[in-house]
Amino acid sequence: MVTAPTSSRAFPHSRNSLNLFRLILAAAVLFAHAFYITGNGHGPMLHGENLGGWAVAGFFVLSGFLITGSRFRHSTGDFLVHRIARIYPAFLVVLVVTALVFAPIAGLLERGELSGFMTTPVTPLEYIWGNIGLHVNSYTISWTLQTVPYAGAWNGSLWTLYYEFFCYIIVWTLGFLAIFRRTVWFPVALWVCAVGVQATMGFWTKLGLDGDFTLLFKLLPYFLGGVVAYVLFERWGMRRWIGIASLIVALVPIFLIPGFGGQLAAPFLAYGLLWLSTVVPQPRLIAKHDISYGFYIYAWPTAQLLMLVGAAGAGVWVFMGLNVLVTIVFATASWLLIERPVMRATRRSQKARTAAVATAPAADAAP
Template sequence: MLIGRPLDPRANSLNLIRLILAFLVLVHHSWPLTGAPGEPGFAGDSLGGWAVAGFFCISGYLITASRWSHGLGDYLVHRVARIMPAFIVCLVVMVVVFAPIGYWVANGSLRGYLTTPTSPLDFLISNLGLKINHYDIAKTPLNVPYPGAWNGSLWTLYYEFACYIIVAVIGVFAFVRRSPWPVTVLFVLSALGHAKLNLLNHLTDANPDVDLLLRLLPFFLGGATVFVWRERVGIHWTLGVACTVASLAISTMFPGWGGQASGVFVAYATLWISTWLPQPKIIAKNDISYGVYIYAFAFQQLAAVFGVASWGILPFILVATVLTIPTAAASWLWVERPVMRRVRRRDHPAPKPVEQVRAG
């Protein structure tokens, strides 16, 4: 029996929630990027860590919905189109705008910028595959509280795309699509894997990719699990409240792994909030959260280059926010939305004129 209603893809505030989460990451980074002590956190993780968890929960729900409704080829085209063009443009902007400014401020000129390790070209080439192998460009940023990293937010995108691939693979099997239990079991296994990470580290030589993936995968599969149960368990306020309480309780009692173990509850609670949280129309039509996420750290570092880090946490956050929003909007309007519209037109081509149909 269905409890509540399935999530309405149009009547929700997920764009707003993602935007809030992106700004929480900006707020979180303000402590290390200014060198300020006393960063707030909850249940053994930072504000940014929980914000990223929320991103992965939402993504797990929406990406699984995309995989279940598309063939493998179309699904992969959509996922690459959504994440890669804006990411590549961001890398180019780091090299062409941010790093030259930081290099000039530190050295008084741009002499040697193109050849100083990590060279701009090396930064672009080595990071094109989403895995961030270099964070500095020509040894910049320098003379800041957190030197040597222009964009510390980008590391999660590699693991986000790894989650996309996992869903792409399991979606090939008909029995996975027919029953909610395979995805549910995968979620449980991923949570157990994170809880038993010390054991896995002995088997993987403490591979950092395993560590980071298992930190994020349970949240993604938590969202996926909520999706596969959608026809049996809809969104209802009683379950929303219960999941909120359960996720808070489990995370608090088991700070090392409780968040991942409650990934399904976190995902359900987030989706439930999206059913009643009001969302401005401009945000409903324009999703700038990805742009905020991929540019905020760089603007924070640029602000630090010019001494804004010494002004205090709140001014630092405000300056970075004012700088980030227009760039995020430009990324959405000029890169992300045009690419996605082109992909959707590919999925649903315009009908041919009658004359062409007859001639064909």
């Protein structure tokens, strides 16, 4: 087990349990979606949001913290390369695997043949091409998944990735501003503004702003809450009593304020979870292998395949257990074959460029 002692110093980036926390959040999303996919209602809800929605909020507050640190540590170009390398290759692979492997298997299970599979809209290639830019425009593939309770939806989890990357671009842009790097109050002001937009969303939708705007400002305050937590950690360090108090304070708006209570709690939730990640130990295997992203993107399509083979007949809880086991297989493959090799190649390329610049001869002085 790996953990780190809490102190009043900077956050221990190399010794924490964030891999475990993200994996737990991904499992919570699987848990919530299992009720929809098996036709067993919505599962536990709070203020109209199921457990999966609150888990996504947890993802975004942690991501805001980590991505801000990445922006401050890397050059503008390296930051974008690292962010694309982390999120996009595995996303592209899951699109291809879903369209060209999972969907044909589903077709055979449902009809026993694949007549018209490649030509019926949305065709498999249309599914890949239409979603290739991270914005999910289609969830269906051909005529598949018409015999399951949540018909036609091949991956109801991928939609958040577009808004996640949008938040990356926001932080990348903010990184050019000296005020963003030098003061706590500017990130706090941005978070307050984002919460204000979310709290008054009815006004903004009346002006004609679409669903993308609504979803962005549902998630952006959580991300900015993580940004605020980062600048607080960097300036005043990590303190146990603040961590405990933050977790307690976060619960108040979450439970008592519908509509924007979670967004209002975001910095406290971020600080509390980050402190907790230095206290709760995680297995060394999870510390070494971060399969949370793969778990998140494969849980839904594997659940739909399990529905087609009748796994829901054993009950929703057994179904969840089987879904966890199958998803771990695909998440591990995604980590070992796609995510880790791409990130390692990206880091090697960065080190090679840095070394080349360091060893290059200085230009001759002009006469």
